[in-house]
Structure formats: C-alpha cells, structure tokens
Amino acid sequence: MFKLIVSDIDGTLVGHDLQISPRVKAAIAAAQAKGVTVTLATGRGAEPTERFAAEVGITAPLVCLQGGQVFDPITKRTLYEARLAPEILPWIDRVATERGWHLHFETPRMVYLPEGVPSPEVLNDLFSVTATKRVSNFVAEVTEIPSKFLIAVHDPRERDEIMETLRELIGRAGLPVQLMVSHLQFVEGVPPGVHKASGLQWLITYLEIAPSEVLAIGDNDNDVTMLRWAQTGVAMGNASPAALAVADWVAPSVEEDGVAVAIEKFVLNGGD
Template identity: 35%
Template sequence: MNVRAIFIDMDGTLLTASNNISQRNLEAINRLINQGVKVFLATGRHYEVTAPYHKEIGLRTPMICLNGAAIHDPITGKALQMRTIRLNEERFHHLTAENPCNVIVHTANGLYCKEKDEEIDYWTEVGQIPPRYIGDLRQAQYQDVLKYSVRTGTASPEFSALFKKEAEVIDWHDGFELVAPKVSKWSAIKSLIHAYRINPNEVVAIGDGPNDIEMLRHAGTGVAMGNAGGEIKAVADFVTGHHQNDGLADFIERYLYTPYEPYAL
C-alpha cells in the first residue's frame, strides 16, 4: 500500500473511552512518522481540545478541527483556514427553544452554550479555556460561527432536517451538528493534500462516526473502526478493531509498516 499521509479521527478512533492515547497507538503512529508518512488529526473537536493530543504525539502537521470548518497551524495554533456558517439565527433559536436540548456554538473566538454539562467541563479542563458565555443564546453576542452542536439526547433526524437548506447536517445518536454547506473533514483534507502535493490515492483516512463518512468514502483507503456504525462501515475499504482494543494500531501494524531493509555491508 503506497501511503504518504494518514488522517486520524480522535474520539472513538485515536482515543480510548477515558480520552487517552494508548501506548500501542502512540508507538504505531511514531513508527509511521519515522517512515516518512505524514500523520494528521481530523476531528470534530475545537482547537483547544485537540492541541494537547497533537503535542503528546509530537505531530508537526496542521490540525483539522470542527469537522473541517477550521484548519490550525501546528506551531502557533493560528487558524490557517476557516469556513463560517450562516444560519437564520432567529429561526434557529426559536426551533431549539421549542425542543429540550443543549446548544453549543463554536465560534472563531470561543465557545458559547445554552447549558453547562460534563462534555463542556471536560473541554474546559483539557483546553484550559472556559466557555465565553453560558445561558440564553438569544442574548449572546457572537459572530464567525464555525459549528453548531445540538444535543437532544437522542437521534433527531426530523429536527435536523429543518436545517438542510442552510447547512451541512451531521446526524448523531444524541443530536446533530451543523457546519457550512460543502464543509467536511474531506473538504479540509483536499486543501491540505493539495498543499503537500499528495494524491488522494496516497491517503488513508480512519474514523468511526458520521462526520467521517466523506473522508472514508473519498480517501484512497478508508478505514472504519470496529465500534463504528453500519453506515460508516459500509463506505470503508477496511474495518479494523474496536478503539478500546487499539484498532488504529492494529490497522497500521498490519498494512502500513514498511519492512525493514537489511543493512548491506
């Protein structure tokens, strides 16, 4: 397999359920880097809760965050690319107010949310930056929105369908996310591989969620985790092990390692 770059999802792929990188995954990634393969993180997370893991691995490649809405410089953290979304805010807040849910607004300048929860507490702990606002979002003054997250606690395809004319919709088992039209992890990957002069056929993408479908479908090799749903596995070329069992490392070790050449005297 001729691979020059691999794009790795974080939650449910790189990370365990306790939000750690296993030693085996870390070693597998580092061996790939030593082989000359460019390793990128491609996540739905915002920059502040991506960067600590990027640093832990020792990556020097840009980070794809917020489902492709932002690409960040590996050294400075500065946004190299941002794709903002424009919704009818009055309609959005009216509809979300009618439904029991939490709303999280990811902007270029920070996080705004309707309510505080365990997820936001974790983000605050890891990223060391609390939300800029918590409360009635109709009263919040924000701009340059990169992603809206609507947490309903259950799959809500009928609710999310109300926004399909305005946004790219990603449905989850506990709600949905909205980004700008035509934005995805794959759209961000295309920008990066063009800059690095890498052919899509030389790209591996690995993930487990609905926000990974586009990159698994279009990368030269798409890999679904064992914990991924059927819809995700259906578009992948390979299905590897569960994220709790180092499925990422298992795929890398099986298919991406270059055999060591014997030293010629």
C-alpha cells in the same frame, strides 16, 4: 505508498477515557520516522485537537470542526476556515428555545453553552479539554460568527427525531446549513459543503499530496466522507453501520488499539 495518515479522535484515537494508548503512540511515532505525515480530522475545535496532536508529536496542520477549519499547530494560524451564515445563529437559537433543545455554538477557539442549563453528561466529557463560556443570550453574547452549532440530547433515541424535525424546518426556511451526525447524542449544523473530506482536500492541496496517498481511519457517520475519499478507508471495530459500510478494511476497536493495528498493517508492514 502512503504519505499521509489521517485519524479521527473520539472513538478512534481515544475511547471514553480520552487516553491515547502506548501502542498507538508508538505506531504513530514509527510512521513519522518513516517520513509519513500524520494528522487528525475531528469535529473538535483547534484547542483540544492541538492537545491530542501534541501528545503524539503531530506537527502537520489539523482538520478541525468537521472540516470547517485547517489549523497549523506550529504557527498557531488558521490556514482555512468556513463559518455559518450569519442568519443561522438567531434562527436556530429561536428554534431550540421553543423546543427545549440543548444548544451550543462553536468557534475555532471557544464553545458557547447556555447559562443555568445543566449539560448532558456526554458534553461534560467532550469539553473537558476545551475552553467554554456560558452565556445567557446567544444572539447578544456570541460576538463572532460560529463555525457550527450542536444540539445534544440526554437520550440517544431523541437524536433522529430532532434530525428529522430540523431537516424539515431548514428546508422550509431555505437556510444554507447542512446537518451531520458525529455521535449518538449529537446533531450538528455546519456550512454547506463542509465535511472531513472537504477539509482534507484543502490540506492535501496545501501539502502537495494526492488522495491516492492517504490512509484514513474513523468510526462514525461524520467520517464516511473521508473514508470514501481516501485511497484506503479504515473503520474501527466499534464503528457505526454507515462507516463500516464504506470501509475498505475494518480494524479492531479503539479498546484494542485499532489505530495502531491499521498503521502497522498498511504503513509499517507494507500492507501485509
């Protein structure tokens, strides 16, 4: 019997229009009415995650920033967080500036973007529900240690090249940061050991729930850890090859209300 349902947001709970469908809302409400806890696990920060959670009546702590933050939407408290090592910000700022990469930093409540540099369209969509601040000098103006950095590309074909270059540079510098992919146009850097499964492990310990009681639903490479970790990992029909490869079951796409179909199958209809 599942006691916890975890859903990713982008590409899973919502599509490009950022709208949660009536069927998905109804399925989440029905699961909660049965006493099942529902939460979200996402690369987004607390503020936008909280907005999506409120729309579907989720009150459980939320796993944000790729597992680097667990946030309680009721008390507005961060229960757990991991931050990048202080030396990462000036290092990646220099590396990105030298190569003309579009860099930004995220903290639990703010996204810092470069001033005077047009953002790729995908970032405008992503941050339409997020507090942002444009700065002229990251090192001088980002006054708190970031939770992660993100490099966005205009052309998805650039992503893998940047990933490879960064891996080499990080290895050469011996820096404590790990890279992950959450989108065709993103490369993200987070503290070592941080991923969605690590954030969820902290959460279930807090909630006194076992991994064998968790249903996880996601669509991208950054969901792989939680799909493997959960008792049942569900990949969306629109999922990346990496997510599909580790899934126990494949749901319809986000446009076909895949989250609702998964909840109906495994929770509301008893796995039938």
